[in-house]
Amino acid sequence: MSTNLYFVRHAHSTYTPDELGRPLSEKGFQDANRVTKLLSYKHIDHVISSPYLRARQTVEGLADSVGKDIKIIEGFKERKLQDGSAGNFEEAVKKVWSDYSFAWEGGESNLEAQKRGIVATEWVLKQFKGSNVAIGTHGNIMVLIMNYYEKQYDYEFWKQLAMPDIYKLSFDGDKLIGCKKIWNHQR
Template identity: 40%
Template structure:
């Protein structure tokens, strides 16, 4: 049976700056962690590297792309899911509550935000297209915590709020798909590099 593997790489540490969601890059610690991502994936035969268009996601997989002599293909559809409108900040507890609610009720979103359902509608066709174009191969995806969880949730309901809360920056999950694009296995591989 032909299997296709997605390595979902959640971006490394990036300092929050209001209004700079798209362009904020990695912190010094994030840059060091991104080098560990490269070390972990450099010996894998990678056919393609795709990413969210956000700087922090690209920077996390950039060194790997350079090492592999691959061009990162950016997809607007793989950007992070906005939880709320950008014009106001929410206390962390309220934000976490909204994220939890968005997984329990996939149609829920805060004003100016995007529901889990809406995010899946934009991201999943891209994921399926990338799998189709690279059938039987290994693909790396530079991504974010929320949209990564939302994509995984589409294929298996067990990936929701608790899973999202358990992820780190960076993080790497190896997703194996069969011929029918069914998710058959998920393995966290970042923990091997931690510490």
């Protein structure tokens, strides 16, 4: 029996410098409702989230809908790019993707963030073997986790993600056996 992890990149948020407490925007809440409707039919057994508010808010409706509490796992929080805000965010992200061991001052390299995400993913795979698990997370860490299993998930892939976005990763034990996009943002 496979374990299915539904990685949910959070919906659109209202920008504030408070990374941990940044809430969803009005559009983000509308899209979170669509996430709930879509995943309610996937027989979700467990709901997990990054500790960041926008990720939790994206999967809260789903947790309520399936009668589950949200388990917070630090390993699924967004990668820390650097201390303070990046002058040119996209260029700063491009740089860390071009050199996996490079880190901006006070930030995580791709290797560091990926390792954190994989430790969390492997824990989920062991704890919830054979289950369907929804994970509220963030674009960069989600793609770094996907990249660990298949290198095609890279910077260019990250750039085309929507907010929200959902990818179903299916595992046999700890071996990835399938990855499928299940969110159509145009609906």
